[in-house]
């Protein structure tokens with residue numbers, strides 16, 4: 001029971017929770033008590049330089065009952081990000097948390113581990129995901145692979161994805177999806193009782209992100225932003241939900257019970273739906289490539305999937321495994337970050353104004369748009385020049401807004417590394433091979449020393465002169481090194497284009513009926529309630545409408 005509770009809360013050594021550890025809350029929740037001396041502004045690392053090396057036994061340790069008490073009675077079970085700050089105050093920068101994971105709470109310690117990682121960094125056991133793949137004889141992807149196989153796979157997947165210039169290549173395709181999102185926002189606000197309100201912003205951004213990443217990966221649109229989502233796509237969306245919803249139960253239950261419980265069957269059915277949908281699109285692309293290759297006149301060109309299928313030695317099974325994992329990693333992360341960014345901008349009008357001044361300074365009219373009489377007559381498209389990927393990449397304030405959003409709400413609040421190759425010394429402590437290190441990203445990016453007034457949304461802190469800028473390891477929302485996020489540049493491209501184009505057209509204001517939104521630890525850091533925002537047309541609406549009661553089920557195409 002005890003172990004189950006811990007696992008359900010993410011405190012577990014296995015599964016994709018390794019980097020997707022659930023996780024915000026308020027500083028006020030965290031009383032300040034010192035264990036072994038007050039954790040002062042600058043926390044001394046015990047056993048650091050000059051001292052004799054200490055071992056894991058010398059570190060403060062969180063007992064099982066203490067941890068349970070915090071989860072159940074102090075209510076940290078879905079606020080593990082707050083727990084990071086709380087425990088940092090209790091134990092300092094390094095301590096042993098649940099299941100012998102060594103928790104690290106400063107950028108300096110994080111840097112030490114990451115700079116010492118070997119050729120094959122490992123996050124730990126991923127059996128939650130690999131069990132299904134093994135059962136069905138499916139291939140692994142970048143998340144689930146380890147060692148040499150992972151290294152070779154990443155070498156192939158990185159190409160056409162990891163560099164900003166690779167991402168710029170996808171600009172036009174992603175921009176089409178952004179245009180559809182803006183059309184949807186216009187439709188939703190127009191049909192809202194006050195003419196400016198969009199309810200459940202997160203769900204709409206989820207549909208955008210899924211459409212965006214599918215466009216990049218499958219080189220085809222799947223219809224998430226259409227008024228009526230095509231049946232196959234809706235089933236795919238439901239399958240993703242079903243797989244994630246049943247993950248916790250599957251983690252909780254011992255493996256031998258699986259075939260007797262409905263959760264495992266639903267979990268498997270969810271994965272089946274995901275793989276079937278992805279498989280069909282991949283198969284269709286293979287047929288297309290074969291047809292084009294057979295026609296000697298036609299050169300086989302294309303984007304990511306075409307590249308994987310025709311320019312690499314990957315088998316189709318490996319492509320299924322990789323594309324599916326890229327897809328799953330690229331939806332909730334991007335959509336929740338965008339939701340937090342819009343929420344923060346709505347509550348910080350001066351920041352929003354600075355961003356607006358930056359984006360409105362760009363007037364690179366889209367040549368295709370202006371030349372096309374139909375497109376240029378479209379009120380959405382012609383409202384403003386369509387900003388390009390090149391435009392948004394040259395906007396420093398826009399980039400700083402995303403960086404600051406990810407500092408305050410690092411959607412992946414917890415991540416880890418296991419030193420699988422050899423013993424390691426961190427913070428003056430000696431750790432044997434196979435020690436799991438937990439990176440408390442939320443506590444690290446809210447460190448007062450690195451980020452004065454850490455709860456303040458201040459994008460300008462990232463624009464200061466280099467030596468005054470925060471330490472790079474103070475906030476690494478995409479991870480670091482060879483095992484860092486492969487989709488970072490695509491995610492940034494999507495987020496830059498959405499924010500720039502939305503703020504170019506709308507002034508975003510909070511819906512007073514919603515109140516203050518707090519983060520909650522699910523697979524990633526999500527809002528604790530439905531977030532509604534007002535989108536005031538910069539060319540039309542003058543002021544916010546009064547707060548209105550939105551009838552339930554008002555939004556269309558809700559994710560079930």
Ligand code: HEM
Pocket residue numbers: 019123142143154213325326327329330331333334337411412415416476477478479480481482483484485486487488490491
């Ligand atoms: C705001 C958006 C995103 C954030 C904050 C984010 C964050 C992260 C983090 C923290 C990691 C772990 C890195 C490490 O262990 O050092 C990761 C890994 C990964 N991400 Fe992302 N990610 C985002 C978007 C995406 C997108 C759009 C994709 C797909 C195109 C993607 C694909 C992946 C994959 C496949 C891995 C595993 C890499 C490996 O183990 O080799 N992510 N991401």
